[in-house]
Amino acid sequence: MKKRVGIFLGSLVVLFLLAGCGDDENVIQFWTPLTGEDGAYMDQLVSDYNDTDPEFPVNHVITSDMYTQIYTVLNSGSGIPDLTLIHADRVPSFVKNNLLVSMDTVMETQPELKADNYIAEAWNAGIVDDVQYTIPLDIHGSAMYYNKDLLEKYGVTHWLDDDVVTFDEMLELEGKLDEGQYVLNDALIGWVALAQLQNFGGDIEGANGEPTVNTPEMRQVIEALRELNEAGLMTPYGEDGYLMFQSGDVIFSTDGTWSSTAHAEVESLNFGVTNIYSPSADVFHNRSSAHLFSMLKSEERTDEKEQGIADFLEFIRQNSIEWAKAGQIVASRDIIESPDYDQFIQSFFTRDEKQEASLYIYTYEHYPYVAEAVDNYIPDVVHGEIEIDDALNEMQRFVDDRVAEGDTELEEAAEAVE
Amino acid sequence: MNRTKYTQWFFIGPHMLLFLVFILVPSIYGVYASFTRWNLVSSPQWVGLDNYKTILFNQDSSFYHEFFNGLKNTLIFVGISVPLMVIIPLLIAVAIEHKDVKFKNFFQSIVYIPGLISISAAALIWSLIFNTQLGIVSNLFGSEFAWSATQPYAWIIIFVITVWGGTGGNMIIYRASISNVSKDLYESAEIDGAGPIQKFFHITLPSIRFPLIYTVVMTTAGAFNVFGQPLMMTDGGPRESTTVLMMYIRNLAFSHGESIAGIASAMAVLLGMIILVISACQYYVMNRNAA
Amino acid sequence: MKTAKVSKYLAYLFLITVSAIWIIPMIFGIATSFRSQAEVVNVGFRLLPVNWIVDNYMAILDNTSTAPILRWIWNSIFIATTHTLLVIVVISITGYGYSRMNFKGRDVLFFTLLGISFFPNVVNIIPSYRIIDILGWVNTPWAMIVPGLAGMGNIFLVRQFMKGIPIELDESARVDGASNFRIYFSVILPLIKPVLIVAGLFSFIGSWNDFLWPVIVYTDVQKMPVTAGLLLLQDIYGNYRLIGQLMGSAILAIIPTMLLFLFAQKYFVSAINLNSGIKG
Numbered sequence: 001m002k003k004r005v006g007i008f009l010g011s012l013v014v015l016f017l018l019a020g021c022g023d024d025e026n027v028i029q030f031w032t033p034l035t036g037e038d039g040a041y042m043d044q045l046v047s048d049y050n051d052t053d054p055e056f057p058v059n060h061v062i063t064s065d066m067y068t069q070i071y072t073v074l075n076s077g078s079g080i081p082d083l084t085l086i087h088a089d090r091v092p093s094f095v096k097n098n099l100l101v102s103m104d105t106v107m108e109t110q111p112e113l114k115a116d117n118y119i120a121e122a123w124n125a126g127i128v129d130d131v132q133y134t135i136p137l138d139i140h141g142s143a144m145y146y147n148k149d150l151l152e153k154y155g156v157t158h159w160l161d162d163d164v165v166t167f168d169e170m171l172e173l174e175g176k177l178d179e180g181q182y183v184l185n186d187a188l189i190g191w192v193a194l195a196q197l198q199n200f201g202g203d204i205e206g207a208n209g210e211p212t213v214n215t216p217e218m219r220q221v222i223e224a225l226r227e228l229n230e231a232g233l234m235t236p237y238g239e240d241g242y243l244m245f246q247s248g249d250v251i252f253s254t255d256g257t258w259s260s261t262a263h264a265e266v267e268s269l270n271f272g273v274t275n276i277y278s279p280s281a282d283v284f285h286n287r288s289s290a291h292l293f294s295m296l297k298s299e300e301r302t303d304e305k306e307q308g309i310a311d312f313l314e315f316i317r318q319n320s321i322e323w324a325k326a327g328q329i330v331a332s333r334d335i336i337e338s339p340d341y342d343q344f345i346q347s348f349f350t351r352d353e354k355q356e357a358s359l360y361i362y363t364y365e366h367y368p369y370v371a372e373a374v375d376n377y378i379p380d381v382v383h384g385e386i387e388i389d390d391a392l393n394e395m396q397r398f399v400d401d402r403v404a405e406g407d408t409e410l411e412e413a414a415e416a417v418e
Numbered sequence: 419m420n421r422t423k424y425t426q427w428f429f430i431g432p433h434m435l436l437f438l439v440f441i442l443v444p445s446i447y448g449v450y451a452s453f454t455r456w457n458l459v460s461s462p463q464w465v466g467l468d469n470y471k472t473i474l475f476n477q478d479s480s481f482y483h484e485f486f487n488g489l490k491n492t493l494i495f496v497g498i499s500v501p502l503m504v505i506i507p508l509l510i511a512v513a514i515e516h517k518d519v520k521f522k523n524f525f526q527s528i529v530y531i532p533g534l535i536s537i538s539a540a541a542l543i544w545s546l547i548f549n550t551q552l553g554i555v556s557n558l559f560g561s562e563f564a565w566s567a568t569q570p571y572a573w574i575i576i577f578v579i580t581v582w583g584g585t586g587g588n589m590i591i592y593r594a595s596i597s598n599v600s601k602d603l604y605e606s607a608e609i610d611g612a613g614p615i616q617k618f619f620h621i622t623l624p625s626i627r628f629p630l631i632y633t634v635v636m637t638t639a640g641a642f643n644v645f646g647q648p649l650m651m652t653d654g655g656p657r658e659s660t661t662v663l664m665m666y667i668r669n670l671a672f673s674h675g676e677s678i679a680g681i682a683s684a685m686a687v688l689l690g691m692i693i694l695v696i697s698a699c700q701y702y703v704m705n706r707n708a709a
Numbered sequence: 710m711k712t713a714k715v716s717k718y719l720a721y722l723f724l725i726t727v728s729a730i731w732i733i734p735m736i737f738g739i740a741t742s743f744r745s746q747a748e749v750v751n752v753g754f755r756l757l758p759v760n761w762i763v764d765n766y767m768a769i770l771d772n773t774s775t776a777p778i779l780r781w782i783w784n785s786i787f788i789a790t791t792h793t794l795l796v797i798v799v800i801s802i803t804g805y806g807y808s809r810m811n812f813k814g815r816d817v818l819f820f821t822l823l824g825i826s827f828f829p830n831v832v833n834i835i836p837s838y839r840i841i842d843i844l845g846w847v848n849t850p851w852a853m854i855v856p857g858l859a860g861m862g863n864i865f866l867v868r869q870f871m872k873g874i875p876i877e878l879d880e881s882a883r884v885d886g887a888s889n890f891r892i893y894f895s896v897i898l899p900l901i902k903p904v905l906i907v908a909g910l911f912s913f914i915g916s917w918n919d920f921l922w923p924v925i926v927y928t929d930v931q932k933m934p935v936t937a938g939l940l941l942l943q944d945i946y947g948n949y950r951l952i953g954q955l956m957g958s959a960i961l962a963i964i965p966t967m968l969l970f971l972f973a974q975k976y977f978v979s980a981i982n983l984n985s986g987i988k989g
Contacts, residue, residue: 031928035941036950039775062775064940065924068672071458072838072925079847079928093676097459237656238567239550246750262950265746368675376658383567385657394480401480406457406676425889426815429806433799436859439840441826444833458835510727516720523974528728530974532735534914534966536939539959542952543738546749554754582731587914591907594977614716628873632866639862643829664829690828697827701865 056308141288185241804867
């Protein structure tokens with residue numbers, strides 16, 4: 001009996017060890033953070049590409065904690081992926097830390113991988129000091145979904161006429177809502193606040209490159225959002241406003257472009273998409289991010305492989321209509337200009353130049369810290385849990401302290417002087 | 419006799435090797451990192467005690483605020499969850515081991531099985547139950563507000579999910595220990611006229627002292643490292659009142675911005691020292707009792 | 710015997726209340742795995758679904774490329790079982806060394822190791838990963854099985870338990886000419902069975918539920934344990950939006966551990982006796 005268990009375990013061990021082998025040098029290891037449904041769409045794209053029998057086939061690896069994993073493989077120096085799909089806000093610090101390889105070879109191999117063929121905001125997110133470090137896959141970001149039935153019920157469908165719902169319009173419904181119904185939820189409210197910051201003419205970067213959070217414009221943003229909440233229009237603090245939208249009790253849900261697929265699962269929900277609300281119909285922004293193909297520094301990646309990567313990216317450029325199914329705004333112009341793309345709800349955001357210009361990606365080096373502060377404090381301050389002054393001060397301090405801590409260059413300079 | 423002199427290595431050697439490789443070396447690195455400025459990418463820069471000075475004494479720093487707020491919340495969690503995680507399983511174990519109670523394994527299974535479910539699914543179940551619109555709790559209590567965003571209810575839902583998922587393990591140990599207490603002790607106490615409560619305090623508790631102390635020590639160490647439950651139930655809110663230290667540490671080290679691993683390591687070392695002191699006290703008690 | 714009756718009813722009352730509180734969320738979770746997303750968001754709180762659907766389970770089992778859940782469960786069974794068996798070997802041998810062998814600095818060494826093991830291993834994952842990488846264990850079950858063997862908590866438990874076993878037992882065996890290994894194997898090992906079962910049970914569950922470390926050491930979706938795999942079902946911003954599917958996956962994932970528990974629990978009460986090893 002014991003012997004049998006031993007043999008059984010032994011053979012298992014052998015099985016697992018064998019399964020560990022089989023890494024092919026000619027395979028492009030491609031890491032993405034695309035968990036959930038998104039991963040399945042990317043899998044489909046990759047497998048379509050591999051069906052074309054390329055010299056360098058692609059192996060798609062989905063990781064649920066990709067950036068931590070990137071740090072660990074970079075530190076240990078092996079297992080570094082050949083191609084990585086990163087978010088736009090990571091580019092500045094990755095470049096600063098010298099982690100990325102430029103796309104020059106890739107762009108030479110496939111001349112169609114060029115600025116003209118992509119949405120400008122997505123392309124430009126990969127440029128640091130005039131060097132192109134990334135090729136974009138998509139833009140994804142804030143979107144505002146509306147419940148058509150509720151708009152009609154309250155007789156406010158005309159709000160959508162100019163494609164921008166304003167604060168003032170929403171305030172018209174103060175005191176006129178049925179019990180348990182709301183005009184808007186607070187999903188992704190941090191992103192909404194960052195879009196409003198643009199609408200109010202503010203910014204997060206000072207004249208000398210320092211982070212600016214405690215600004216008059218940020219105060220205006222907070223006050224305006226607070227007004228909506230105090231008027232009883234916003235779903236209460238701590239409620240899952242996203243689910244409340246799906247249950248049909250909220251007119252507007254300010255979540256992400258990718259949510260359209262999940263909303264579509266709820267048959268009872270009759271919804272459409274528009275821009276994030278704004279103070280005026282003339283100026284409006286949708287705070288966005290982008291998924292960007294990039295190559296981490298690695299000694300193992302050969303020039304031939306880079307050419308293989310170029311072929312794959314060119315394939316993606318031509319065929320990423322599959323990616324539109326994930327709800328994202330595809331970055332390739334060939335795709336968004338094709339008639340097939342119009343069936344997707346997110347084609348709203350690229351239908352004209354003005355719409356395209358509303359997609360705003362923050363590229364400031366310390367943006368991630370600012371976004372973290374905004375995500376931490378905005379829900380509390382909008383719902384009146386914390387005073388505006390305190391929130392602004394604490395957010396500024398939060399960012400300043402982190403920036404100072406990460407500023408290793410300054411420290412090195414100081415040491416050199418000593 | 420050289421042979422006997424070194425036989426201890428046969429027994430402690432293999433584990434010692436494992437310890438060196440998988441705990442000591444990484445820990446030394448972690449402590450070293452706490453004296454540096456490090457973003458996990460470029461090489462760490464030695465800054466001496468700067469990180470500790472900032473965390474412990476610089477009242478203007480957000481790291482000071484985060485450390486002490488996180489520590490306060492961690493201590494609240496430990497202070498309340500550990501007694502709950504000992505008393506509730508103990509009561510259940512005593513009830514199950516009541517000599518006239520049947521279906522013992524049935525009751526035990528019901529209490530134990532929730533502990534097997536993954537934390538994310540458990541959190542989702544409970545957030546739906548506590549959801550004001552869809553859930554049952556607000557109907558039951560007639561509350562109009564979201565529990566996860568109002569204190570002290572935010573803490574309450576964290577404790578509810580913690581106790582729901584974590585009672586089973588300790589309960590099994592207690593139940594087994596109670597069932598192994600000699601029946602003679604109870605019978606002679608009954609002859610002396612002792613009631614159920616006296617029997618519990620004078621016979622049951624002293625007899626299961628060792629398992630009791632063991633579970634207290636392990637539960638405490640686990641509670642200090644908590645972060646899953648608050649992260650998923652309240653996301654640390656409202657106003658960071660349920661953000662525990664491990665959440666701050668993980669955020670500093672592995673958030674969206676450049677990593678601030680030096681400060682994170684220093685906080686982890688400080689937390690480790692606190693756990694060490696508290697565990698040392700508990701072990702001291704345990705050792706004295708077991709000797 | 711009137712008090713006995715009263716206390717019996719009190720015990721039942723208490724247990725039934727507790728069971729209700731414990732089981733309702735489980736039933737609700739299981740029921741949710743049979744609901745459509747539309748029903749989850751639209752119908753107020755109902756314990757059981759209005760329309761039972763198996764679509765969630767179909768979708769889960771259908772997806773064998775990005776979320777091969779049966780494969781994950783199998784991986785977890787292999788990892789947790791192997792880990793548990795090795796834990797039992799390591800802690801019993803090491804526990805013997807620290808309680809029965811006499812050598813200089815034994816207790817100082819033991820408590821030093823114990824103290825070191827208390828430090829939370831947050832940034833330690835960078836060096837830990839590097840070690841796993843050097844050993845060539847990335848994407849293999851060894852990355853999950855071996856590092857946990859270095860832990861001190863269970864060794865402490867075993868050592869403490871062994872201290873309660875009368876030393877005379879060893880000595881009489883020694884007089885008969887038994888070696889240390891013989892004493893460990895034939896005298897001590899049978900006596901510490903209860904504590905090894907406790908340690909084994911907790912190691913198994915601990916290994917099964919760990920989700921931070923596996924996320925780092927696995928990139929191959931086919932080789933992951935189930936807890937790391939379930940994280941892949943969330944959306945890109947960390948939310949589980951398809952609620953019924955997540956519930957279904959979580960329910961499938963607990964079936965093996967639940968069966969193990971239901972099978973093993975009848976042995977627990979007789980086998981786990983932590984009191985007896987301790988001198989009063």
